[in-house]
Structure formats: C-alpha cells, structure tokens
Amino acid sequence: MSFTTAEPSLLALPAAAAGSRRATLHALLHNRTAWIGGGVLLLIIFAAAFAPWIVPYDPYRVDPIVRLQPPSLAHLFGTDALGRDIFSRIVYGTRLFLLICAIAASIAASIGVTLGLLAGSGPAWLDMLIMRLIDVLLAFPYILLVLAVIAILGPSLWTAMVAVGIAGIPGYARLVRAEVLSVRSLEYVEAMRAAGAGVWRIRLGTILPNVVSPLIVYGTFATPLAVLAAAALSFLGLGAQPPAAEWGAMLVNARTLMFTAWWTVAAPGMAIFVAILSLNLLGNALRDVLDPRSR
Amino acid sequence: MTCSTRGAAEPLLRIEALRTEFPTNAGPVRAVDGLDLTIGSGEILGLVGESGCGKTVTALSVLGLVDRPGRVTGGAIRFGETDLLALPPARMAAIRGERIAMIFQQPRGSLNPVMRIGSQIAEQFIRRRALGRAEAWARAVALLRAVGIPAPESGARAYPHEISGGQAQRVMIAIALALEPQLLIADEPTTALDVTVQAQVLALLRERCRTLGTALMLVTHDLGVVAQLADRVTVMYAGHAVETAPVASLFARPMHPYTQGLLAAIPRPGENRERLAEIPGSVALATQTGCRFAARCAERTRLHLDRCENEMPPLVPRPDGGMVRCWAAQS
Amino acid sequence: MSTYILRRLLLTVPVVIGILFTTFLIKAAIPSDAVVTMYQGQLSEQDASKAIAIMRHKYGLDRPWYMQFLSYTEGVLTGNLGQSIRTRQPVIKEIGYRYRNTLELTFAAFLVALTVGVVSGVVAAYFKDTWLDITSMTVSLFGISMPAFFFGLVLIMVVSVWLRWLPVIENGWQGLILPALTLGLIEAAPLARVARSSMVEALGRDYIRAARAKGMPESVVVLRHALPNALLSIVTLAGLQIGSLFGGAFIIEVIFSWHGIGELAVEAIQWRDFTITQGVILISATTYVLINLVVDILYTWIDPRIVVDKS
Numbered sequence: 001m002s003f004t005t006a007e008p009s010l011l012a013l014p015a016a017a018a019g020s021r022r023a024t025l026h027a028l029l030h031n032r033t034a035w036i037g038g039g040v041l042l043l044i045i046f047a048a049a050f051a052p053w054i055v056p057y058d059p060y061r062v063d064p065i066v067r068l069q070p071p072s073l074a075h076l077f078g079t080d081a082l083g084r085d086i087f088s089r090i091v092y093g094t095r096l097f098l099l100i101c102a103i104a105a106s107i108a109a110s111i112g113v114t115l116g117l118l119a120g121s122g123p124a125w126l127d128m129l130i131m132r133l134i135d136v137l138l139a140f141p142y143i144l145l146v147l148a149v150i151a152i153l154g155p156s157l158w159t160a161m162v163a164v165g166i167a168g169i170p171g172y173a174r175l176v177r178a179e180v181l182s183v184r185s186l187e188y189v190e191a192m193r194a195a196g197a198g199v200w201r202i203r204l205g206t207i208l209p210n211v212v213s214p215l216i217v218y219g220t221f222a223t224p225l226a227v228l229a230a231a232a233l234s235f236l237g238l239g240a241q242p243p244a245a246e247w248g249a250m251l252v253n254a255r256t257l258m259f260t261a262w263w264t265v266a267a268p269g270m271a272i273f274v275a276i277l278s279l280n281l282l283g284n285a286l287r288d289v290l291d292p293r294s295r
Numbered sequence: 296m297t298c299s300t301r302g303a304a305e306p307l308l309r310i311e312a313l314r315t316e317f318p319t320n321a322g323p324v325r326a327v328d329g330l331d332l333t334i335g336s337g338e339i340l341g342l343v344g345e346s347g348c349g350k351t352v353t354a355l356s357v358l359g360l361v362d363r364p365g366r367v368t369g370g371a372i373r374f375g376e377t378d379l380l381a382l383p384p385a386r387m388a389a390i391r392g393e394r395i396a397m398i399f400q401q402p403r404g405s406l407n408p409v410m411r412i413g414s415q416i417a418e419q420f421i422r423r424r425a426l427g428r429a430e431a432w433a434r435a436v437a438l439l440r441a442v443g444i445p446a447p448e449s450g451a452r453a454y455p456h457e458i459s460g461g462q463a464q465r466v467m468i469a470i471a472l473a474l475e476p477q478l479l480i481a482d483e484p485t486t487a488l489d490v491t492v493q494a495q496v497l498a499l500l501r502e503r504c505r506t507l508g509t510a511l512m513l514v515t516h517d518l519g520v521v522a523q524l525a526d527r528v529t530v531m532y533a534g535h536a537v538e539t540a541p542v543a544s545l546f547a548r549p550m551h552p553y554t555q556g557l558l559a560a561i562p563r564p565g566e567n568r569e570r571l572a573e574i575p576g577s578v579a580l581a582t583q584t585g586c587r588f589a590a591r592c593a594e595r596t597r598l599h600l601d602r603c604e605n606e607m608p609p610l611v612p613r614p615d616g617g618m619v620r621c622w623a624a625q626s
Numbered sequence: 627m628s629t630y631i632l633r634r635l636l637l638t639v640p641v642v643i644g645i646l647f648t649t650f651l652i653k654a655a656i657p658s659d660a661v662v663t664m665y666q667g668q669l670s671e672q673d674a675s676k677a678i679a680i681m682r683h684k685y686g687l688d689r690p691w692y693m694q695f696l697s698y699t700e701g702v703l704t705g706n707l708g709q710s711i712r713t714r715q716p717v718i719k720e721i722g723y724r725y726r727n728t729l730e731l732t733f734a735a736f737l738v739a740l741t742v743g744v745v746s747g748v749v750a751a752y753f754k755d756t757w758l759d760i761t762s763m764t765v766s767l768f769g770i771s772m773p774a775f776f777f778g779l780v781l782i783m784v785v786s787v788w789l790r791w792l793p794v795i796e797n798g799w800q801g802l803i804l805p806a807l808t809l810g811l812i813e814a815a816p817l818a819r820v821a822r823s824s825m826v827e828a829l830g831r832d833y834i835r836a837a838r839a840k841g842m843p844e845s846v847v848v849l850r851h852a853l854p855n856a857l858l859s860i861v862t863l864a865g866l867q868i869g870s871l872f873g874g875a876f877i878i879e880v881i882f883s884w885h886g887i888g889e890l891a892v893e894a895i896q897w898r899d900f901t902i903t904q905g906v907i908l909i910s911a912t913t914y915v916l917i918n919l920v921v922d923i924l925y926t927w928i929d930p931r932i933v934v935d936k937s
Contacts, residue, residue, distance in 0.1 A: 135637075136644030140911045143873025151895050151903045152651055228773050232877050235775050236892050254779050255881065262783065269776035277771035284767075358839055392841030399839075404832035409854045419840060470840065 027289040034289070037281025044275060048094040055088035059245045068261045078263035081253060086267050092245040093268070097227065097275055100161055104226040105219055107165025112172025113215070119173065120180025121207065131177075134170045142167050146229050150238050157246065160239035164226040171222050172215070179211045213290045220283030224276040231272050247272045306333040307374070307510050308357070308478055314369035315349070315356045326352040326365070328534035331610060334478065339504065339511045341525035341542070343518060343557070349534040350514045354480045357512075358397055359387045374478075393423060396471035400483040402463035406455035412439075412466055413451025419473045438469040442499060461492035465499060472503055479504060480512045485520065497524055518561060522546060527617070530554050533587035536610070540617030550613055550624040552594040586622070594623040634922055638915055645911040649904045650698050702908065708901040710894075717905035721887055725909065728886030731809070731875045734802055736868060738810025739817055744860060746814070747821020751856075752848055754826060762818060769815025774874050778808040778881045805882040809874050813867050817860065824859035828852040858925070865921030869914050 047054060057075075063083035071078040077086035119130040140148060149163035183206065192206065231248030233239030240246035250268040258265045315327040326349045334340045342350050355361045357372055357379065372379040374395065379387065391397075399405045407415060413435045420431035432451065439447035442465040455463060464484060471479055481500065485493040501524050504511045513524060521528055522542065529539040530551065538551040549555045589595055589603040602608075602622050610618040701708065707717035746766070750759040781804055828834070829852050837851045876888025883889070887906045894902035 132640055132644070135641050136648065139641045139645050139915050140648075140907070141869035141873035141914050143870075143876055144907060144910050144914070147876070147891060147895060147903075148648060148907050151900065151907070155895065224771065231773055232775055236877065236880060236896075238892070238895055248773075251776070251779075258779055258783055265776075265779055265783075269773065269779065272773050272776065273768075273771055276773070277768065280767060280771050360835060360838060388838075388841050388843060390841070391839055397836075397839040399832060399836060401832055405836035407833045407837070407851055407855070410851075418842070422846070423841065467836075 031285045031289060033281045034285030037278045037283075037285060040274060040278035041282060044094045044097065044278070047091050048098050051091050051095060055085075055091050057085035057088045059084060059088040059092045060243055061085075068257075068264070070261070071263050077267040078261070080250070080264050081257065081261075086250075086264065089245040089250060090247070090267055090271050093247045093250070093271060094275075096157070096240065096244065096246045100164070100227050100230045101223050101279075103161040104164045104168060104230065105223050107162060108168025108222065108226070109172050109215070109219065111165075112169040113176050113211075115169065116173040116176025117180060117207070120177040121184060127177075130173070134173050137167075137170045142225070143229065143232070146233065147238075150233065155233070155238040155241070157234075157240040157244060160230050160233045163233070164230050167229070168222055168226055171218065175214060175218055176211055179214060180207050183207050183210050217283060217287045217290055220279055220286055224279045224283075227279075228272070228276060247275075305336075307336040307338075308332075308334040308512075309373040310353070310357070310370065311373070312370040313353065313356060313372065314367065315352050315361060315365060316368045317365040325534055327356060330370070330531070330535050332529050332536060332539070334510050334512055336477070337504075337508045337510055339501070339513060339524055339526045341521035341528040342512060342514045342531060343516065343521055343528055344531035345516055345557075348531045350516075350531050351482050353531070354397065354482050354512065354514050357480060358391055358395060359384075360397075392419060392471075392476065393474050394476050395478045395480065396474070396476040397480040397482065398464070398467040398471050398484055401487055402460055402467050402484075403455055403458075405467055406463060408455055410454075411451065412453055412455065412458070416451075416466070416470050416473055419470065423474060434473075435469075438473055439466070442466070442469045442503070443495075444469075459492075460488050461496060464488060464496050468496075468499060468503060472507060472509065475507050476509060478510045478512065480514065482514045483516070484513070486515070486517070493520075494523075500524070518557060530557070535587070536618075536620065537588065538613075538617065538619045538621075540613055540615070540619075544613070544615045544617065548615065550619045551588075551621045552592045552623060553588050556593075586620075592623070594621075598623055631923055634919055638919060641915060642912065645908065645915070646699055646702065647695065649908045649911070650695050707905040707908070710899055710902045712894075712897055712899045712902070717901050720890065720902060721905055721909060724885055724887045724890055727884060728872075728875055728879065728888055730802065731805055731879065731884055731886055732868070732871050734806035735809035735813065735871050735875065735878075736864075738806055739813035739867060739871065740864060742811060743814035743817025744821045747818040747860075748825050748848070748853065748856075750818065750822045751825030751829060759822075763822065766815040766818040769812050770819075772812060774808060774812050775877050775881055777812055778805070778878055781808050782881075801882070801884065805875075805878045805884050808882075809871060809878050813871055813874065817863060817867060820863045821856065821860050824856035825852060828856040831855070861921070861925065865918065865924075868917050868921070872910065872914060872917075 061084060063079075065083060066075070066079050067081055067083040069075055069079040075085050075087065077090060080086055080089070115130050115134070119127045137145060145167045146160075146163045149166055150159055153159040153162065192201075230239055231246070231251075234244075234246050234248030235251045235254075237252060240249040242249060242252065247268040251265060254265045254269075310330055310332040313327050313330040313332075314325060316323040316325050318324075328349070330349070330353060332340075332342070332353070342353065344350050352361065352365070356367050359367075359379065359382075361367065367380055370380070374390070379390070382390070406412070413432055416435035416438055417428070417431035420426040420434050421428065424431075426434070436447045436451050439450050444450045444462060444465055450458070450462075455466075458466070467484075484500065485496050488496060497520060500511065500513075503509070511524075513520065515521060525542045527539065528542050528545045529536050530545075530553065531537070532553050538545070538549070538554050540550075545554065546558065549558055585602070585604040585606055586592070586608055592603065594600075595603045600622055606622075608620050608622045610620045611624075613619050613624075705718060707721075709716055710720055713720065746762045750762045753759050785804065829848070831852075834847060834852055837847050842851070875886060876891060878884065879886040879888040880892050887910065891903060891906040891910075893899075894906065
C-alpha cells in the first residue's frame with residue numbers, strides 16, 4: 001500500500017463535445033481492462049445491494065460451536081473465531097467498502113476541487129493562502145495525516161472515513177488548480193471575461209468541464225489508496241470497530257490466527273486486494289481511453 | 296586515408312536495389328523501393344527529393360537505424376567490400392561512428408540534454424580509442440575549435456540547452472567527424488536552422504569533409520543547398536532514383552520530367568509569374584508496376600507514351616554523365 | 627543555486643508552524659479521555675470530575691488556547707515534548723531509540739524498492755511489449771493493489787511456516803529482512819511503472835538514435851544516455867515514496883513487532899496517550915519535510931535545466 005501524489009499531468013484535455021463523449025464510451029467498451037475492472041466492480045455493487053438475499057448466514061450471528069472451521073460446503077470461506085460465517089461477512093463487507101469509497105472520495109473531491117478552483121481562479125492572496133494550507137497538509141506523509149486526524153477525532157469507522165477524506169484533499173486541489181491555471185490563459189476565457197461574464201460563470205461553465213476527465217481518472221487512482229488506508233486503520237483497531245463486517249477489521253486478530261486458521265486471513269485480504277485491483281484496472285482503462293499519451 | 300581524386304574508380308558506398316518496408320494496417324508500405332545509388336570516396340553527393348520520397352529512410356537504412364517495425368527487406372548496401380545488410384549487429388555498431396557517421400535534422404534534439412557537450416564528444420575517444428579522460432577532453436575542445444565554436448574551453452562545459460541551434464549542429468558535426476569516418480550522412484542538416492546560419496553550417500560541412508577526405512551524403516529537399524555543395528546529385532522519387540548526374544549537368548540539362556519540374560519550381564529573381572510553378576498531383580503509394588511518376592508526368596501526356604504506366608524504365612546513361620530512368624528521356 | 631535553497635528553507639517555516647499547530651490540536655482534543663481510561667471504573671462520579679480538573683490544571687489545559695500553543699512551542703524548541711500520559715516517562719525518552727529503528731526500516735525498504743523498482747522498470751522499457759514487459763507490469767499492478775499489511779502477513783506465513791527460513795520475530799538486522807522486503811516490494815510497484823514509462827519516453831528521443839549512430843553499445847545507450855534522462859521522473863517519485871514508506875513503516879512495525887515509532891504511535895492512539903501521539907507525529911512530519919527538502923535539492927544536481935527554469 002503506498003500513497004503517491006499523482007502528478008497533475010493529466011492536463012489540458014479539451015472539453016468533451018457530445019461526439020467525443022460517445023467516442024470515449026465506445027473506446028471504453030472495447031477495452032479489456034475496463035471490462036475486467038468494471039465487471040468486478042459491478043459484482044461488488046451487486047453484492048452490496050442484494051447482500052441480505054445472497055448470504056447464507058447472518059453475518060453477525062455468533063456461534064461458538066462452529067468457531068474456526070476451515071472452508072467447507074456449509075461455510076464457503078470457513079468461520080472465524082466467534083463462529084461467524086466468513087463468506088457472509090465478506091459479502092456484507094462490500095457495503096462498507098462502497099461506503100468508504102463514496103465518503104472518502106466525496107469529502108476529498110468536494111473540498112479539494114473547491115479549493116483548487118478558488119486558488120487557481122481567485123485573487124493571488126487567496127492562492128497563496130490555500131497553497132500554504134495544502135502544503136501543511138502535504139507536510140505529513142499520508143498515513144501520518146490520517147493517524148493525526150484519528151488521534152484528534154477518536155477512532156471509529158466514520159472518523160476513519162473523514163480522516164482518509166481529508167488526507168485526499170491536497171491531491172484533488174493541486175490537480176484542479178493546475179488545470180485551472182492552464183485553462184485560464186486560453187483565449188476563449190479571455191474573451192468571456194472581456195464580454196463581461198461573471199467569475200463564477202466562467203469557473204463553472206468553462207473550467208470545470210475541462211477538469212472532469214482528469215478528475216475522474218485521478219479519482220479512480222486516489223480512491224483505492226484511501227480505501228487501503230481505511231482498511232489498515234481498521235486492522236489496527238483505529239477504524240471500523242468490531243463487530244462491523246469490514247474487511248480490514250476482520251483481520252484484527254490475523255497475526256495470532258494465521259498459523260492455525262489461514263482462511264480467516266486469506267478471505268478478507270483477498271477481498272481487499274481484488275476490490276482495489278478492480279478500481280486500479282478501471283482507472284488504467286479510463287486513463288488509456290482519455291489520455292493515451294501517458295501510456 | 297587521404298583521397299585527392301574525388302569519385303575514384305571504386306565507389307565507397309554502393310546501394311543496390313534497396314527495399315525498406317513499414318508494415319501498416321493497410322499492408323506494407325515500401326518507403327524505399329529499388330533504390331540504386333553510389334558515392335565515391337571523398338565525394339559530396341546530394342540526395343534530393345520531396346517529403347515522403349524515402350530519402351531519410353534510405354539514410355537510416357545504411358546505418359541500420361530504421362525504427363522498428365520498419366525493416367530492410369531487400370537489396371544490398373556495399374561499403375567497401377562488406378555488405379552492411381549482412382552484418383551482425385555488433386559489427387554494424389563498430390562501423391557506426393568509426394567509418395560511417397550521421398547527423399540529423401534537429402541538432403539540439405540529437406544532443407543528450409543532461410550531458411555536457413564536451414563529454415558527448417569525448418565519449419567517442421574514451422570508448423572507441425581508449426584515450427584517458429583528460430586527453431579525450433582536450434581533443435574534444437580542439438574539435439569544437441575546428442568547427443568554429445567560440446571559446447571552446449567553456450563551450451565544452453556547456454549543456455545543450457545553453458547553445459543555439461546553429462552551434463548545436465556544429466557540435467553534431469564535431470561529434471560525427473571525431474573518429475574521421477570515411478562517409479558522413481547528413482539528413483537535412485540545415486532545414487531546422489535560421490537562413491542566416493544555414494550557409495555557415497553548410498560551408499563548415501564542406502570544409503571539414505574536404506579536409507578529412509570524408510565523403511558526404513547530403514540528404515535534402517532543397518535544391519539550393521545541393522547547388523552550393525554537391526559534386527553529384529541523385530534525384531529520388533517515390534522510393535527509387537530517377538536521375539543521377541554531376542551537379543552542373545543536372546542543373547543545365549535535366550532529363551527526367553520530375554527533375555525538370557523541381558528545377559522549374561524554383562523561383563528565380565527577375566521572373567514575374569502569376570503563380571508559382573508546381574508539379575501537379577502528389578506522391579502516390581508504391582502500388583503500380585510502371586514508372587511512379589507517370590500519373591503526374593507532363594512529358595508522358597505530350598508524347599503520348601503508354602509504356603510509362605506499365606513498364607518501369609531502366610537506368611540508362613545520360614549524354615553528359617550520370618544515369619536517368621525515363622522512357623521520355625530516351626526518345 | 628544557493629538562493630534556491632534559501633528560498634526553499636524559508637518556505638518550510640510556515641509549514642513547520644502548521645505542523646506544530648496541527649499536532650497541538652491533538653492535545654487540545656478531549657484530554658479527559660486519557661484520565662477516564664486510566665481510572666476507569668475505579669472512581670466515583672464526583673472523584674472522577676475532581677481528578678479530571680486536577681489533570682487539566684496539571685497539563686495547563688485550563689488556560690486560553692493561544693497561551694497553550696505558545697508554551698507548547700516553547701517546550702518543543704527546548705526539547706521538551708511533555709510526558710506520556712500512560713507511563714509518565716518523558717516523551718523524548720519513549721521515542722528515543724525507536725526513531726532510529728524506524729529510520730532503519732524506512733531506509734532498508736527504500737533500498738529494496740529502488741533497486742527492484744528501477745531495475746524491473748528499465749528492463750520492462752527496453753523489452754517493451756514482450757512477455758517480460760507485460761509480466762512485470764502486471765505484477766506491479768498487483769503490488770499497487772495489495773494492502774501492505776496483508777502482504778506482510780502472507781510473507782510471514784510463506785517464509786516462516788512453509789519454507790521455515792527466517793525466524794518470525796527478531797530484532798537486529800536479520801529481523802529487518804522481512805519487514806523491509808514487505809514494505810520495499812510493495813513500494814517498488816509504482817516505481818517500476820514510472821521507471822518504465824519514463825525510460826520508454828527517453829528511449830524514444832532523438833539523442834538516443836544519435837547515440838546509436840555514434841556506434842555506442844546498447845548498454846551504454848541505455849544506462850549512460852537514456853537512464854540519466856529518465857531519472858528525473860523516477861527521483862521525483864522516489865522522493866514522494868520515502869514519505870509513503872515512512873508512513874507504511876508504521877503499520878509494518880505493528881505486524882512484525884518492529885520496535886519503531888510507528889508501533890509506539892499506534893499504541894498511543896489506542897490508549898489515548900496524546901502527548902506521545904503528538905510527539906511522534908511532530909517528529910515524523912518534521913523528518914518528512916526535511917527529507918523532501920533534501921530531495922528537492924538533489925533535483926537541481928541531477929537535472930541542470932531545473933536551476934535555469936526555476937521561477
């Protein structure tokens with residue numbers, strides 16, 4: 001698990017006209033990685049939506065008699081230390097996975113994009129101020145920032161999501177700011193300003209549409225990092241708390257159990273891996289389609 | 296290895312029926328299609344043609360530097376006694392720089408941006424002549440002086456982005472001629488330079504090559520450049536040679552309609568024309584069996600020649616030296 | 627060039643102040659939690675609130691916030707980071723040797739990541755589009771998607787149980803191998819990708835063709851002509867990776883019981899020991915800023931064009 005600030009190099013893509021939007025969709029549908037990544041993701045969404053109907057057992061039901069059973073026909077992924085069916089918990093874990101993705105991305109994107117927009121298109125002092133703020137956020141290695149927020153807010157699933165969201169702000173902010181700066185000097189923006197268009201009209205009407213595709217691509221790379229961090233937090237007991245069926249939390253006792261009950265470790269770990277992989281594959285496909293130069 | 300007789304009996308480089316192809320979705324494209332060309336020792340040959348006629352690919356083919364997936368698919372390139380196309384890669388690498396060198400169109404792009412200029416020259420001496428650092432550096436400075444770089448000691452320590460395009464090309468010439476090769480191939484060496492600098496660089500090229508006795512294959516689309524420098528000229532069209540002749544003879548009495556068209560297209564001072572003369576049509580893909588120029592040829596129409604489209608004319612000698620490949624010219 | 631360094635140094639000042647303030651915030655948040663945790667169930671309602679008041683006064687928490695911040699800053703500058711709420715030991719002492727351990731782990735992992743990443747990236751670029759390229763890029767994609775802690779667990783299982791090679795937990799350099807490998811291999815993945823793409827770009831440039839035209843052997847072309855040009859992107863990423871490694875080390879330390887500040891920090895957060903948390907985060911963030919500074923200065927040395935273009 002690593003966090004790397006993606007260079008805001010996915011820049012200056014022309015605003016998609018209706019025709020090229022169709023073209024991108026077409027290219028996407030023909031991309032194999034897109035299918036694999038997107039397919040798994042759809043599977044996850046499906047599992048999350050229909051979880052109560054898919055699972056054979058109640059994921060929270062404790063049954064000490066069948067604790068630590070290896071995978072069998074009765075329990076596809078075996079049972080954990082409290083006798084709960086791991087498969088059911090994995091399936092329910094998809095919900096939390098999607099929740100974390102959504103919240104973390106929303107917080108990071110909404111605040112980050114706004115900041116970036118303001119910094120890039122507002123007065124110079126505002127730019128300075130915002131960039132200093134971003135610099136402070138960036139002064140902390142990703143995990144450290146997350147831990148710091150958890151330390152302030154106390155450990156729980158929600159604070160974990162907020163922490164991861166906050167840690168994601170600088171990435172979005174810088175991306176949007178760079179994009180805004182490059183678009184700002186384009187002639188048609190000058191023309192709009194000369195014609196008297198209001199600042200916000202320019203911002204939302206011209207600048208924002210240009211940013212959408214690089215944002216989406218960036219999002220598909222930044223969100224997996226956020227989810228990995230959230231899972232790591234749960235693993236350390238600083239995120240989702242038991243008995244939540246969160247994949248990271250399911251690994252809390254992994255170190256002690258892994259020698260005797262490997263399935264308790266393998267299933268949640270692989271679930272995280274596969275989910276993240278699908279996001280990354282989708283991100284790769286999107287990037288190939290939207291910006292093939294960077295291949 | 297000095298040579299006072301230019302174009303001596305045994306040619307230095309002889310290209311025979313060269314074919315270089317690039318695979319595309321629509322089938323292989325023959326950038327070079329049956330090219331014959333010779334260069335004598337110490338001679339300056341101008342290889343002329345419009346964009347897309349295959350002259351750059353020819354140059355790259357000689358040195359085995361054609362970008363994948365393109366490759367040479369036929370013919371022979373004889374350098375002295377050796378057929379370059381039959382050489383294993385290691386032996387070809389040994390020939391590059393040492394016996395055949397090349398300079399390219401974009402001088403600054405051809406220099407490594409993070410290496411000092413002196414190092415890029417000295418590298419040749421260190422690796423190919425086993426010289427020590429200090430001596431290699433000294434030689435590099437001397438070479439820079441020979442190509443006219445002012446203050447060569449400090450110039451050698453500069454980085455490529457710190458010098459101008461003209462200076463960069465001078466440096467390229469220094470690098471190329473460092474090991475005193477027998478043949479230098481120059482691919483549009485002045486096209487990317489300012490007009491004022493072009494003449495200087497060309498003069499430098501001629502001076503250096505004459506001094507060292509190096510033959511020069513000057514690839515260009517500019518007939519003016521050819522007129523200034525070349526001893527002989529080969530005119531290329533659609534991947535093969537259509538006329539070759541001593542320079543004065545070519546300009547005085549061009550025999551191939553394409554050559555005639557090229558020369559007529561040069562605006563002359565004192566002329567007053569409504570439109571610039573041009574050769575109608577554009578280069579066709581190599582698909583026909585006959586002369587590639589047939590579709591655009593005014594002579595063919597004028598003389599009502601039908602063989603042009605079906606039969607490729609052979610190279611036949613011209614009255615005042617050289618060869619030409621044209622049915623109309625023979626009649 | 628020295629003006630550039632000076633300017634960078636000056637820029638770090640507001641950042642460091644920001645770090646100080648953020649870490650300060652940690653303590654300002656509900657300190658009574660620590661007291662509650664300590665005396666859980668042992669005091670009556672009344673006694674508990676009295677104990678909390680005493681604690682608050684002891685830690686100076688009943689003063690206005692800017693006063694607290696000032697004295698905190700003062701303390702930091704004199705090397706006093708407070709006392710651990712849990713053990714009453716000075717924070718500096720608790721951090722002590724652990725800091726070096728974490729640095730060791732970070733550095734070792736960095737070496738692994740750099741070697742594996744750059745080598746596989748360069749090889750993949752040179753053999754572009756062959757099975758070698760495709761395999762290494764697929765593996766690196768896996769690496770990016772793999773949670774480090776899961777990978778660590780898997781490595782432990784594989785190495786210790788199946789292969790019975792290394793002892794699972796041990797300090798000293800032998801105990802460093804597994805955690806360094808875990809962290810290093812995962813971080814090698816993004817490096818490999820960037821190394822590959824920047825090498826591919828460098829190899830496509832005109833000066834590479836010119837170098838080949840000079841008759842330079844392939845090894846020289848790749849290593850002495852292409853690689854130095856690709857290095858800029860690689861170093862950029864590597865510099866960022868160090869921070870990531872630093873953070874990743876925190877979690878790896880817990881898994882392998884490597885006694886570094888990461889292990890300490892996690893414990894401290896679990897136990898609501900704010901002063902320790904503060905101290906660790908302060909020191910880590912400052913270290914990170916310093917590392918970034920060094921990396922920035924390293925750039926100017928690597929790419930001569932940067933000093934010229936810097937505006």
